[in-house]
Amino acid sequence: MTADAAPLSFQRHLTETPAPTKTRERILTDPGFGRHFTDHMVAVDWSSDRGWHDARLQPYGPLEMSPASAVLHYGQEVFEGLKAYRHADGSIWTFRPEQNAARLQRSARRLALPELSTADFLESLRVLVSADAAWVPSGAERSLYLRPFIIANETFIGVRPARVAAYYAIASPAGFSFDEGVKPVSIWVSTEFSRAGRGGTGAAKSGGNYAASLLPQQEAQRNGCAQVLFADAETGTRVDEVGSMNIFFLTRENSLVTPAASGSILEGITRDSVIQLARDRGLRVDERDVLISELCDGLAGGEITEIFATGTAGVITPIAQVKSREGTWGRVDAAVGPVTRELRDELTGIQHGHRADRYGWMWRLDE
Ligand SMILES: *Cc1c(COP(=O)(O)O)cnc(C)c1O
Numbered sequence: 001m002t003a004d005a006a007p008l009s010f011q012r013h014l015t016e017t018p019a020p021t022k023t024r025e026r027i028l029t030d031p032g033f034g035r036h037f038t039d040h041m042v043a044v045d046w047s048s049d050r051g052w053h054d055a056r057l058q059p060y061g062p063l064e065m066s067p068a069s070a071v072l073h074y075g076q077e078v079f080e081g082l083k084a085y086r087h088a089d090g091s092i093w094t095f096r097p098e099q100n101a102a103r104l105q106r107s108a109r110r111l112a113l114p115e116l117s118t119a120d121f122l123e124s125l126r127v128l129v130s131a132d133a134a135w136v137p138s139g140a141e142r143s144l145y146l147r148p149f150i151i152a153n154e155t156f157i158g159v160r161p162a163r164v165a166a167y168y169a170i171a172s173p174a175g176f177s178f179d180e181g182v183k184p185v186s187i188w189v190s191t192e193f194s195r196a197g198r199g200g201t202g203a204a205k206s207g208g209n210y211a212a213s214l215l216p217q218q219e220a221q222r223n224g225c226a227q228v229l230f231a232d233a234e235t236g237t238r239v240d241e242v243g244s245m246n247i248f249f250l251t252r253e254n255s256l257v258t259p260a261a262s263g264s265i266l267e268g269i270t271r272d273s274v275i276q277l278a279r280d281r282g283l284r285v286d287e288r289d290v291l292i293s294e295l296c297d298g299l300a301g302g303e304i305t306e307i308f309a310t311g312t313a314g315v316i317t318p319i320a321q322v323k324s325r326e327g328t329w330g331r332v333d334a335a336v337g338p339v340t341r342e343l344r345d346e347l348t349g350i351q352h353g354h355r356a357d358r359y360g361w362m363w364r365l366d367e
Contacts, residue, residue: 087353184320306337
């Protein structure tokens with residue numbers, strides 16, 4: 001199950017029916033999120049006897065699989081999410097993709113799926129983005145969202161790790177996920193449901209974690225909140241994550257606090273980058289246990305001055321209000337805090353190529 005040593009070489013089968021230029025341009029003016037897909041996809045097959053093989057770029061289209069395919073029954077699946085950005089000179093870049101490659105390997109290990117090497121992962125993105133370069137939008141808050149994933153694809157409904165699997169990468173143009181600019185949201189404290197438990201799959205990026213989050217997310221929406229705040233499964237008192245984002249708050253003493261990576265949270269690449277950028281600004285960053293009561297009381301009493309959530313899709317989302325069955329803390333019409341705004345401007349500035357990339361986080365994709 002280890003990553004193959006020999007690098008894969010991708011065969012290129014280009015589509016004969018790409019989307020007409022007019023259609024593509026119309027989509028790129030208002031792409032939304034996850035609704036439209038580019039002309040091509042990447043596919044690589046894996047079997048326990050052959051390892052990774054048959055790497056190819058092919059026209060985007062439906063997969064053919066047996067109804068007995070293992071992934072449909074037991075959810076043996078892992079995925080990644082990252083973005084391609086068009087810089088002002090037309091070049092196309094992505095952000096810290098070697099981190100996504102490493103995380104996909106960790107997730108695959110946890111789900112007993114084969115690992116794809118970092119070099120093959122990066123090459124798959126280059127192949128896809130080079131073919132679909134015309135789909136990378138330009139402008140602030142615009143990007144091409146890349147979704148690599150691995151599925152168990154053996155025709156077998158016994159419970160054991162599949163001996164056949166496949167890696168795919170698809171791409172979807174993404175516009176701003178918030179209609180009226182960056183606006184603070186409310187979050188709902190889920191007391192009944194947890195996202196992940198000790199020893200579970202919370203630290204892996206796997207579809208099953210998301211399936212488990214949908215019902216509490218519905219409850220959050222019924223209570224007028226955009227996202228659900230998950231507590232730890234053991235005590236129900238500590239903050240884990242917000243929906244599919246990591247959470248941070250700023251104290252009056254200028255400490256930036258985020259829950260420590262305890263095994264049940266997903267260690268975001270945005271989280272890691274924000275920690276670095278915050279330290280560079282002279283903020284003290286504390287990774288530690290955070291009590292939900294600390295969050296609510298701090299918001300009400302002014303000890304906490306800003307809260308935000310981080311993730312590739314929304315980058316940095318300000319949070320102004322926390323709600324639960326017990327009460328409401330903070331005001332949803334509060335202005336976006338200055339530290340939240342500065343960190344967001346800097347991170348998106350680096351990604352879109354108009355702020356200095358001090359750490360070599362950006363990787364060129366179109367050459
Ligand atoms: C992907 C994800 C994140 C954010 O990770 P990024 O690398 O910053 O995009 C946070 N929490 C969960 C549960 C996730 O799946």
